[in-house]
Every structure is written in structure tokens, then in C-alpha cells.
Amino acid sequence: MKSVFALGVGLLSLAAALPATLSASKPPSVNGTRFTIDGETRYFAGTNSYWIGFLTNNKDVDSVLSNIASSGLKVLRVWGFNDVTRKPGSGTVWYQLVSSSGSQINTGADGLQRLDYVVQSAEKRGIKLIVNFVNYWNDYGGIAAYVSAFGGTKESWFANDKAQAQYRKYIAAVVGRYASSPAIFAWELANEPRCKGCSTDVIFKWASDTSAYIRSLDPAHMITLGDEGFGLPGGTSYPYGTSEGVDFVKNLGVKDLDFGVFHMYPGSWSVPNSFGPGWVKDHAAACKKAGKPCVLEEYGVTSDQCNVEKTWQQASRAADGMAGDMFWQWGDKLSSGQSPNDGNTIYYGSSTATCLITDNVKAINSMYLV
Numbered sequence: 369m370k371s372v373f374a375l376g377v378g379l380l381s382l383a384a385a386l387p388a389t390l391s392a393s394k395p396p397s398v399n400g401t402r403f404t405i406d407g408e409t410r411y412f413a414g415t416n417s418y419w420i421g422f423l424t425n426n427k428d429v430d431s432v433l434s435n436i437a438s439s440g441l442k443v444l445r446v447w448g449f450n451d452v453t454r455k456p457g458s459g460t461v462w463y464q465l466v467s468s469s470g471s472q473i474n475t476g477a478d479g480l481q482r483l484d485y486v487v488q489s490a491e492k493r494g495i496k497l498i499v500n501f502v503n504y505w506n507d508y509g510g511i512a513a514y515v516s517a518f519g520g521t522k523e524s525w526f527a528n529d530k531a532q533a534q535y536r537k538y539i540a541a542v543v544g545r546y547a548s549s550p551a552i553f554a555w556e557l558a559n560e561p562r563c564k565g566c567s568t569d570v571i572f573k574w575a576s577d578t579s580a581y582i583r584s585l586d587p588a589h590m591i592t593l594g595d596e597g598f599g600l601p602g603g604t605s606y607p608y609g610t611s612e613g614v615d616f617v618k619n620l621g622v623k624d625l626d627f628g629v630f631h632m633y634p635g636s637w638s639v640p641n642s643f644g645p646g647w648v649k650d651h652a653a654a655c656k657k658a659g660k661p662c663v664l665e666e667y668g669v670t671s672d673q674c675n676v677e678k679t680w681q682q683a684s685r686a687a688d689g690m691a692g693d694m695f696w697q698w699g700d701k702l703s704s705g706q707s708p709n710d711g712n713t714i715y716y717g718s719s720t721a722t723c724l725i726t727d728n729v730k731a732i733n734s735m736y737l738v
């Protein structure tokens with residue numbers, strides 16, 4: 369409660385310092401196949417930082433968000449989860465202990481108060497956040513943490529009553545904490561949910577039920593799924609198929625999902641880098657048909673990043689149906705050294721950042737010159 373109150377006070381002083389249009393701004397919303405953010409309807413560039421909510425140094429959080437804002441990036445996707453099955457030692461941030469003998473949501477200084485600080489700092493800088501609630505992958509707990517507590521498999525998780533009840537408790541805690549923050553862009557059900565070998569009805573039903581639940585908690589903010597965008601017409605290679613239990617086009621039809629997202633890692637999917645522009649265009653076409661915006665929410669390669677990724681950005685800016693692109697992932701200098709690098713990281717101030725951040729933002733701005 370204390371931190372929520374502190375957030376409110378921060379908002380009041382922020383409102384006083386800003387022009388009336390911005391302080392009175394409505395939450396980001398869909399407008400055709402674009403978004404309206406703080407009164408402006410346009411394509412946006414953004415990025416990802418899974419780790420920012422796990423930092424323990426406020427100055428690091430502020431400096432990263434300042435650098436993101438001054439680079440012209442508008443939307444940042446962060447991990448809104450950090451699940452453990454055992455409490456870690458002090459100094460390690462965790463958000464939720466998942467346990468059959470009593471789960472616990474950590475609202476302490478080494479818990480959601482770290483995410484509170486990211487939200488407050490984003491508010492001050494006009495950055496909008498996509499916050500998601502669980503990982504398909506085992507990093508930071510994920511579905512596997514729930515499976516270890518409540519049984520079943522990663523595939524049965526989507527319909528496991530006990531697991532879903534705890535997942536909803538966690539969602540309610542996070543949504544309740546930030547629903548009144550102007551920094552929220554959208555809530556996201558999961559990072560890259562898959563249900564290998566399952567009927568696509570499994571994820572469709574779970575996404576329908578969960579998004580309706582989130583809407584009942586917070587009717588004001590947008591909601592999206594967080595998937596990789598598998599399962600759509602336009603190609604015959606692995607990502608176009610539904611073997612991971614995901615049907616992108618079907619999921620676009622979920623009433624309470626406001627926009628579609630997709631990811632792109634040709635290297636991990638055994639397709640050539642030249643696969644990129646077509647993957648973008650095919651999603652854009654599906655989104656246009658559904659009347660919802662599409663966001664290229666994660667994309668990366670581990671070599672020749674500038675030359676490869678700029679063709680993806682071009683395709684995204686040009687395609688009717690695309691509303692934004694967000695590279696994976698932001699890199700920066702922290703008090704502890706360089707932020708994590710999984711090979712895809714683009715470090716602030718590097719020549720790759722000039723190519724894929726500065727030049728992309730310039731190209732976007734030139735779309736709106738009158």
C-alpha cells in the first residue's frame with residue numbers, strides 16, 4: 369500500500385510540471401491499425417529490457433530509461449514476472465514464490481517495489497511499458513515454476529485450475545498496482561506461450577479467458593498475448609505452421625486482445641535472414657484483415673545486425689497493418705558493468721545503435737513531416 373501511495377504522490381507532482389494535454393492524457397489506445405499514445409497517432413519504435421525490473425540500483429534504472437527516452441524510443445517491454453519455487457538469499461529480486469503449500473507475492477523491497485521504481489521512472493520520462501505476467505521459458509521461473517508447484521506439464525498448465533488460480537492472483541496483484549499509472553501501454557499474458565503438439569484451441573481458450581479476466585480488472589488498458597506469431601498463411605516453413613499450438617490468425621479474433629504481436633529470430637527458427645520482410649508483411653496483412661494493429665515486438669540476429677535488421681525495420685514501417693517495432697534487446701552501461709548480452713543486444717551509443725535506433729527513429733519521424 370505504501371508504495372502505491374508514493375506512486376500517487378509522484379503523479380500529482382508530475383501532472384503539475386507537464387502541459388495540460390499530456391497530464392490529462394488517456395491511456396494508449398488502438399486507432400485503426402495504429403496506436404494513439406499521449407494524443408499522437410503514429411508508428412512507434414521501442415525495445416525490450418527483461419532485466420530492468422530486477423536491478424537493485426535506482427540510478428541504473430533512471431539512466432537506462434533516460435537513454436531510451438532520449439533515443440526516441442516510446443515503448444519498453446519488461447518482465448512483469450520473476451517466479452521462484454524457493455526464496456532466494458537476500459539481494460536477489462523475486463516477485464512471486466509459487467508453492468503448493470502457499471504461494472506468496474513479494475511486495476517487499478526485493479520484490480515488486482523494484483518494478484514500482486521502473487514504472488515511476490518511466491512515468492517521468494514518458495516511456496510506455498508492456499508488462500507481462502509469466503514466461504513460457506524457464507528463465508525467472510516461468511510456467512515450469514507453476515508446474516513444479518501444482519503438477520502437470522507445460523502443456524497442461526493452460527487448463528490446470530490450481531496453476532491458473534495462482535496465475536490470476538498474480539495478475540490481479542500487478543494490474544492492481546499499476547492500473548492507474550500513465551506509464552502502462554498494455555498488459556501481456558505471457559512471454560512466447562507455446563503448447564507443443566496441442567490443438568490451437570488450448571491457447572485460444574486460455575487467451576480468451578485470461579484476457580477477459582484482465583479486462584474485468586482494468587477496462588482502460590490494452591491487452592495482448594505475447595506470442596511469437598506462429599501459425600498464419602503465407603509460407604510453409606516451421607514458423608508458419610501450428611506445431612507449437614499457436615494460431616496467430618485465430619488468436620487475433622480474441623475479443624479482449626487489442627493488438628497482435630510477433631517475434632522474429634531466423635537463426636533460432638532455421639530460416640534464412642531474408643525470411644524477415646515476408647514474415648513482417650504476412651503478419652501485417654493478417655492484422656489489417658482483423659482490424660487490429662500488429663507490433664514486431666522482438667527481433668534479433670547475432671551478426672551483421674545493422675544490415676540485416678534494417679531491412680526488417682523498413683518492411684515494418686512500410687507495411688499497412690504494422691504499428692511499431694521493438695528490437696531485442698536494449699544494452700547499456702550499468703553500475704555493475706555492461707547489461708546482459710545474449711548476442712542480440714544493441715548497446716546504447718554503439719554504431720549498431722546509430723544504425724538500428726537513431727536511423728529508424730529518423731525514418732519514422734520523416735513519415736510524419738508535413
Ligand SMILES: *[C@@H]1O[C@H](CO)[C@@H](O)[C@H](O)[C@H]1NC(C)=O
Nearest residue numbers: 399400402404407408409410
Ligand atoms: C485516429 O487517427 C486519425 C488518423 O491519424 C486521426 O485523425 C484521429 O484524430 C485519431 N483519433 C484519435 C481518437 O486519436
